[in-house]
Amino acid sequence: MIKSLDLAYLKHFYHFASRYKKTAVIGLLMMPISVAANLLFPWLVIQVIDKHLTPGKYTGLMTLIAVMLVVLIVNYIADAVYTYCLRKTGQKAVFDIRMALFARILKLPRTYFDKTPTGVTLSRLTSDLEAIGESFVLGVLSLLKDSINTLAVLIFMFFINWQLALLVLLVFPPVLMLTQYVRNRLREMFAITRSSLAKGTGFLQECLLGVKTVQLYGAEEEVEAKYHGYTEDFLRAQLKTNKYDATLFSVISGITTITIGLIIWYGSGKVLAGAVSLGVLIAFINTLEKVFVPLRDFTSQIAAIQRSFAAFEHIEELFVQELEEEGKTLLPAESLKDKLANFDSLEFKNVRFRYNNTGPYILHDVSFTLNKGEQLALVGTTGSGKSTIIRIMNKAYMDYEGSILLNGIELSSIPKASMLHLFSLMQQDVFLFEENIHFNISLGAAQISDEAVVDAAQYVYAHDFILGLPGQYQFELKKSGSNMSAGQAQLISFARAVAQGGQVMMLDEATSSVDSITENLIQKAIARLFAEKTVIAIAHRLSTIRHSDQILVLNQGKIVEQGRHEDLLAMNGVYSSLLTDDDNIEDDEGALLPEPA
Template structure:
């Protein structure tokens, strides 16, 4: 599997500024979080100051009377810190989850509007990674990253100011190992940047592999490819493991180094502080307080590293999310034509179409379908039949020529209106993991239950649906796996019928069903096509003999066009296909 490109930067102020725009609807929560952050920083040095006061004024002075008061004050301070920290955590997490909810909605909406060509070239697993795990990482920027970094920095500044104010000499002694800390931090930061990029890359690769192979499990088992695919999975999983191990290895080195630096600072403090106590230059309470300050200085520095790593991972994920959001592979929707009624006249005028560059799939195609007529497209696989219907709905854009609907270029129509005018029944029916009812109406509440039942009866599916547990409320499993191919196809017919399209497209709609179900569908197709323009693609020529016009395609070119009898009389490509099918069927 080819690795996806890793992000170029681990931190980008422009990305952070762009993320900050999503905070605007939650400004109140954000500023509450900031105020609570400042409060936490402000009360941080209070406990060591109370301890210093207790040691010097009460313990060393042999005055037990004030110890109880100081104990109560310390407990009250700890309770205050606990309450502030609780609301701080609540606010920051609320902010983070609210922001990613909005971004996830925007990403999903953006993805659903991208043209199909984008999905042809982009692994679905990668998009799943973007909308789930990458967004969760971005949430950590707000709940554990940015605001926490600000809080740790504030706490560090406040404590240092208090320390310098209390005794600047002791403070300088404590800070002697600080250059070692800065150097170790810089090296660690650079190493973690590369490690986190690698982790995110292999998470995406792993998701992509799993999505593709679980979806295609039937093919793997049909061809006994389990062992080979398992080897591929082990390779990707090993890279995923190694990426995490590398990241954890840097942590396993850095934090012991940090502990050594803290130990050095503590040793220097005890050595110098003891000398000053013996010289009666400072009180023992100050040294005790400074021992607490050391922990409070280096703990924020250690947490800053954690939070900075969180910020790095969030930046990497943000870059990938915005890469999706910045993708502008949309079908141009500049038209606004929405007539009250559509008659259904379709005209292709010298249409040329290619998926990539100028490898033409359709070459100079021209034909006309009058309102209410049925056009059949026949030809070998790769002849261009499915491409013809895809460009009619503007799933792909033509490079040359013109397609007209009722005499108006389809690019002048409102895109949603155009697609609502056309209903397509595909050979490979897709059903969502939902009820049969919702798979039919697609959550369109304007479609009544009576209309659905009436359509089901016309298609001949009402009886089998009623026999299912829950009938129309029967839960269809993923991709309709609990239904037969014929049953799924019948449901797709109901779906097309209830949305009342003016143009109907049947793309190999009966090729996956048995003969009995095909006969059932054929009897329903007449009701479905009544008053509608239809384009039918079928390998079985028996299903299209009644079509008003049949076009034979070969390698993107029109070979023949006419009615069934006219094409047979030509004794050309259609006649050869007809004789081949019916002779092989023993007819």
């Protein structure tokens, strides 16, 4: 039986396929033509054998044979149009599902990506959708056509000889019971194969991304053993699937052959007794193929459909994932347009935050204010919550406690799209796309002109090194920017943040060390930003933060000290201990803040 969940999947698929109703209807209209041709042919066989294959009765034989030829051709054409139109509908529907799914994935909250391995999401868009395209669309098409044809042929059989038709029907119950049993087993196996495949793909993706680390630490064998585990689960489930499939196939083939034997034995007796004409018996044997071949194929069609239901289940899981801003009470964007046209202030009031409902609090009662034109620096040991503050400000995570006011409006009630223009973020982890430098700075945004791209690069002192590259701004980056040095990558990421044109620059300074020339450029660019813009910066270098209007010192998610560089030094507390750990801080403007473990 089809489960109610399966029906829900079918409904969802229908929702996408119904956009191509016209093509589907043309395909479906071919069905009665194909069925009629399928029945007409054996009837013509009877006419030829019983009425024209007797010496002296040749008149009309050639006409009949010509009609048979036409019927055959019509049958093939109808079948071809049916398959083409319905496949096209299916393929277009799968294309739309793929796009809808991708658009949805792009809007999923960070928490989804935190807990879901990339490979799992990837396999939803690839192998699961492929299973729907291949198994479901083709499986359903064949099943639909074969069922209707089988039914029509059975009726036809009853019409020409009900005793022989009854004999054929005897075979149906055991075949159906067997099919039902195997169908359930197959479904379990397909669920296992799909989930082990997704896990394996997830692991594989991670390994390939981290292959350099694996090689560097000689961890190949451990990684291989782990992958072996995932692949073995997949293989085991596949082998079981094969076993059920093959058994079913051969049992049904056996039953079919026996039935054909029975029909020949019983039917020929009837022919000899004159109760059945020879034409009817030959047509019957000829038509039996049309019942038993689909009956045998039902099982593999059902197996294909089962496979696709396991894939539907996975895809449905993605469709029901809550989107980033779903279920949140947001103010209408129109009402915020004027209030958020320019940045005035950002105020944190006793903000508490944790990444998930059961995890520990990462921020505790964090309070501070950033006004237009000010520079705020966040310092603290690694893991103290600095990046978390920036992520919350960007609405990458939304469920904070306490209050965050942007221009006096509660951040949680502001739609993300209404505030994105105010902030530009330079991320700690530089991500470069496999595109040219121009794209990597503008990210393809239409409102960022070519001049703006060059201006941004000049602003962060990246222009000169870009001019030195072959093709300059058209220079193509390799995967993850592997043909850029760490410093160049940072400069591009910096230019990207400036090009976005936000009024508040958020700077999550990278800790990776770069050559001293690039380092100087980065520092000069940061100093320029500090002098000219509203900035909130996580900085690891003394020179970057010493002129900030306000420095927040974080320790385990709490602000333990707050003030200007000189005031904090005078306190002789955590801030100065962070600094005094580093030699010559007073003399060395570029000294690194220590990063205690």
